Amino acid sequence: MSTLEQSRYLATEIPGPRSQALIDRKVAAVSRGIGNTMPVYTARAFGGIVEDVDGNRFIDLGSGIAVTTIGNAAPQVVEAVQRQVAEFTHTCFMITPYEGYVAVAEALNRITPGGGEQRSALFNSGSEAVENAIKIARTYTRKPAVVSFDHAYHGRTNLTMALTAKSMPYKHGFGPFAPEIYRAPLSYPFRDAEFGKEMATDGQWAAKRAVSVIEKQVGADNLAAVLIEPIQGEGGFIVPADGFLPALLEWCRDNNVVFIADEVQTGFARTGAMFACEHEGVEPDLICTAKGIADGMPLSAVTGRAEIMDAPHVSGLGGTYGGNPVACAAALATIDTIESEGLVERARQIETLMKDRLGRLQAEDDRIGDVRGRGAMIAMELVKPGTTEPDAELTMKLCVGCHMAGVIVLSCGTFGNVLRFLPPLAIADDLLLEGLDVLAQVLKDL
Missing domain, CATH: 3.40.640.10 (Type I PLP-dependent aspartate aminotransferase-like (Major domain))
Structure with missing residues (x-):
């Protein structure tokens, strides 16, 4: 059973020195065609947290693109x-x-x-x-x-x-x-x-x-x-x-x-x-x-x-x-x-939590054109204020801001303007809501 602490923690700037060294090695060894979303290298992951080689702990709202649904390194x-x-x-x-x-x-x-x-x-x-x-x-x-x-x-x-x-x-x-x-x-x-x-x-x-x-x-x-x-x-x-x-x-x-x-x-x-x-x-x-x-x-x-x-x-x-x-x-x-463990029902609980928090955020910010999805597969579509015109630049900046603040989020969409959330169903409510609070603050700062 992993003992990885289930809390967000930034020990270094992002990327830290060990991740940076691995980034340099990757450039020299791996095909340029393989891209990375985040400039950090994983050391451990469990539940709703991913820890990098520099000791930074990130709230995981991506699940490796919907893969670690029951939580990373699930004991069973x-x-x-x-x-x-x-x-x-x-x-x-x-x-x-x-x-x-x-x-x-x-x-x-x-x-x-x-x-x-x-x-x-x-x-x-x-x-x-x-x-x-x-x-x-x-x-x-x-x-x-x-x-x-x-x-x-x-x-x-x-x-x-x-x-x-x-x-x-x-x-x-x-x-x-x-x-x-x-x-x-x-x-x-x-x-x-x-x-x-x-x-x-x-x-x-x-x-x-x-x-x-x-x-x-x-x-x-x-x-x-x-x-x-x-x-x-x-x-x-x-x-x-x-x-x-x-x-x-x-x-x-x-x-x-x-x-x-x-x-x-x-x-x-x-x-x-x-x-x-x-x-x-x-x-x-x-x-x-x-x-x-x-x-x-x-x-x-x-x-x-x-x-x-x-x-x-x-x-x-x-x-x-x-x-x-x-x-x-x-x-x-x-x-x-x-x-x-009743994880189908847990996904519904996560939907309620996320749509409530993101819905309130949407009501305050007309750059959020739409909040949609089902279960623990939720997205918000970002647009130019007062329009339906996609805002890919804001989406990219929001992703990077969340990453630098210790939250893993992913973008998607034909127009590059959708932020998607795929938290593991093992994530605790307080960790999930903290991740969304970080997102709200980054969006406000932008």
Whole structure:
């Protein structure tokens, strides 16, 4: 059990001398293409705190981008990983399989929304999960095209870059990309308000707009899958208007199109439900998961209807490390912790705390255009005062100011003007509120 004190503390300027020395080593040794959000190097992390090599302690409102949902170095996960490492670290499930992989698949089939019999396949990353879901959908439907949405983020492989909307930094200079990828308009209530109240609040209306584009530009007879994040991640934590997701699903079911939910960032209690689809009773054909699945161990999965998941031929899916036994042990401990400690409800409590504090801040400051999100996946969109014009410069300065004051926050959004909050569900209320108080003070100073 970690003894890391759960308090914010600045021992040095940021970065401290040890972090600075590591920054210099990184420049000399690591590809320039690998960027860093913060100029500090981690030594330890536990609960809601990350401690750097200089002894500075930061309030963690990022969870390694929604990965350490149950808290960094969670005791149950540490114990499970240590036990598995001592037994064996790898055999390759496709060569000599092991129970852990099967047990994770059973757990996913049980907890993911979907009627009837389900199957799962395990991989290493969110990108791999998405790519394999599309392989499965194409095999099942025998159709080539895939639709994703404005502001979407689905990964950094060639196919998932094509599915991702934002060019810089994810796609710029890396093309050409995979063909037969098309884009439809998303329901984005804050910005759709410019087109009238109906478009902003009526998800079915927004879905009609998307379906019209899909039918004209692709055609259902050519379309294998519609791929969507139930709440967009990198795109700006955009929550579609109520009714948008169910209407899309209904159209897919009517047209033999596989509905794929990318729950890589939203899954595993993050949004106040085990999966974000559940907020509107949506049961996708396939669900892609990763990030929060194993508390930091690299693992991802595709779970879905048995008839679709079984469409690929034997050995058509797989990979050397997919479903690594150590990662599987971590996943089983993570899922057990979420269920046994009531962390879905804890995410809802965090939502109430955060929306109350950020809502009061918004009422005092017209640079905060929108506060949105679900559970412990909350964002605020920053704009020029009195307008809806994105303010990316203010967002960058606010992030840096929080970092210098000992709070880890992340930005996102197509326009670079959204601050996103992904606190671990293990964080204490007082630590969470202190982090938001720091944010408020930095915003005031700016």
